[in-house]
Amino acid sequence: MTTEELIAHSDQYIMGTYSRFPIVLVKGSGAKVWDSDGKEYLDFISGIAVCSLGHSHPRVAEAIKKQAGILTHVSNLYHIEPQIILARLLAENSFADKVFFCNSGAEANEAAFKLARKYACDYMPGDRYDLIAMKDSFHGRTLATVAATGQSKFHAGFAPLPEGFRHVPFNDLSALKAAITEKTCGIIVEPIQGEGGVKIPDDDYLRGVRRICDDNGLLFILDEIQTGMGRTGTLFAYQDCGIEPDIMTLAKALGNGFPVGAMLATDKIASAFVPGSHASTFGGNPLAMVAGLAVMETLLNDGVLENCRRMGAYLLERLSKLKKRHPVVREVRGKGLMIGMELVEEGSDIVRKCMNKGVLINCTCGNILRFLPPLTIGEEEIDRVVSVLDEAMEDQ
Numbered sequence: 001m002t003t004e005e006l007i008a009h010s011d012q013y014i015m016g017t018y019s020r021f022p023i024v025l026v027k028g029s030g031a032k033v034w035d036s037d038g039k040e041y042l043d044f045i046s047g048i049a050v051c052s053l054g055h056s057h058p059r060v061a062e063a064i065k066k067q068a069g070i071l072t073h074v075s076n077l078y079h080i081e082p083q084i085i086l087a088r089l090l091a092e093n094s095f096a097d098k099v100f101f102c103n104s105g106a107e108a109n110e111a112a113f114k115l116a117r118k119y120a121c122d123y124m125p126g127d128r129y130d131l132i133a134m135k136d137s138f139h140g141r142t143l144a145t146v147a148a149t150g151q152s153k154f155h156a157g158f159a160p161l162p163e164g165f166r167h168v169p170f171n172d173l174s175a176l177k178a179a180i181t182e183k184t185c186g187i188i189v190e191p192i193q194g195e196g197g198v199k200i201p202d203d204d205y206l207r208g209v210r211r212i213c214d215d216n217g218l219l220f221i222l223d224e225i226q227t228g229m230g231r232t233g234t235l236f237a238y239q240d241c242g243i244e245p246d247i248m249t250l251a252k253a254l255g256n257g258f259p260v261g262a263m264l265a266t267d268k269i270a271s272a273f274v275p276g277s278h279a280s281t282f283g284g285n286p287l288a289m290v291a292g293l294a295v296m297e298t299l300l301n302d303g304v305l306e307n308c309r310r311m312g313a314y315l316l317e318r319l320s321k322l323k324k325r326h327p328v329v330r331e332v333r334g335k336g337l338m339i340g341m342e343l344v345e346e347g348s349d350i351v352r353k354c355m356n357k358g359v360l361i362n363c364t365c366g367n368i369l370r371f372l373p374p375l376t377i378g379e380e381e382i383d384r385v386v387s388v389l390d391e392a393m394e395d396q
């Protein structure tokens with residue numbers, strides 16, 4: 001089929017939940033992808049913070065290929081070695097003792113909500129089930145995760161949403177404290193709001209949330225679905241904030257493109273889940289587990305985190321210089337390789353121009369350009385993207 005025919009078939013047969021760009025991607029390697037007409041792009045969005053080790057990473061590809069010929073699925077009625085090893089590796093490298101595996105970010109958050117409610121039911125006094133979430137947050141597209149998401153545009157048309165979620169402004173500890181009631185069992189926060197516009201809280205914000213949780217006997221849930229797996233320069237973003245959560249959710253880059261999610265907790269909290277409390281047919285599937293293992297081994301051993309910190313600082317500096325040249329830029333902010341450039345106007349034109357010039361970036365909240373390149377990116381690739389962006393903004 002030609003590219004035009006493919007796109008026509010896409011419109012005909014796929015539900016219209018996305019407004020896709022008019023290209024068909026067929027191949028990827030490292031930070032590059034190619035479309036069906038052979039055009040090359042530098043990918044600075046990485047499948048929205050998923051392919052953090054770059055496309056077709058050899059260790060991940062080899063692990064999936066090999067596992068596909070050995071054992072692809074047996075369900076969680078039985079033990080499988082890769083699941084046990086990945087759970088151990090995640091626990092050894094985080095605050096957590098136990099892991100529940102699922103298939104996506106929304107599912108990981110659903111599991112976290114259920115664990116928090118079950119823990120509250122089993123161990124907290126009174127009748128507690130409310131979670132406090134943040135305005136402008138994003139936690140997924142299932143009904144409960146939409147209810148937790150603090151953006152009304154995602155709620156519209158889906159009422160009634162599940163009860164038990166209240167929202168307070170992000171980065172506002174007084175509002176958070178004031179929102180606690182006798183029904184509250186926990187607080188869910190993203191360390192940096194991704195879909196909400198790459199919003200970074202004050203340095204002591206997460207420590208403040210931890211303190212409020214401790215003072216009030218509440219569970220602290222961190223949604224690290226976008227920030228986790230090295231994106232902000234440490235394996236998990238909380239590791240640079242001087243706190244530990246009680247529950248953490250992961251997905252996106254955990255499988256470098258193979259769908260996998262995880263919900264991690266301390267032994268004490270995890271003890272509220274017993275056989276029958278929660279389940280997933282595909283969760284922890286051998287293919288997903290070997291992908292996750294290959295990702296973890298690469299992140300821990302190949303200097304990827306160090307590269308993320310260095311290249312993150314470099315990209316931030318290069319983009320900040322663009323701010324001086326282009327009045328359309330209001331602010332550049334970020335941590336590691338999670339970087340946002342807030343514009344004074346809509347960003348879709350610039351995104352389209354960059355794409356035409358062979359660079360893929362993303363725009364969130366209408367006016368915030370988002371840069372999420374592979375953590376393995378180098379200076380040359382950054383220079384090329386910055387110069388394309390410079391040109392694209394020239395004509396604004």
Ligand SMILES: Cc1ncc(COP(=O)(O)O)c(C=O)c1O
Binds near residue numbers: 104105195223225
């Ligand atoms: C912070 C955060 N939580 C949850 C999700 C939902 O993940 P998924 O799309 O895998 O369900 C996302 C996705 O963008 C996210 O950024």
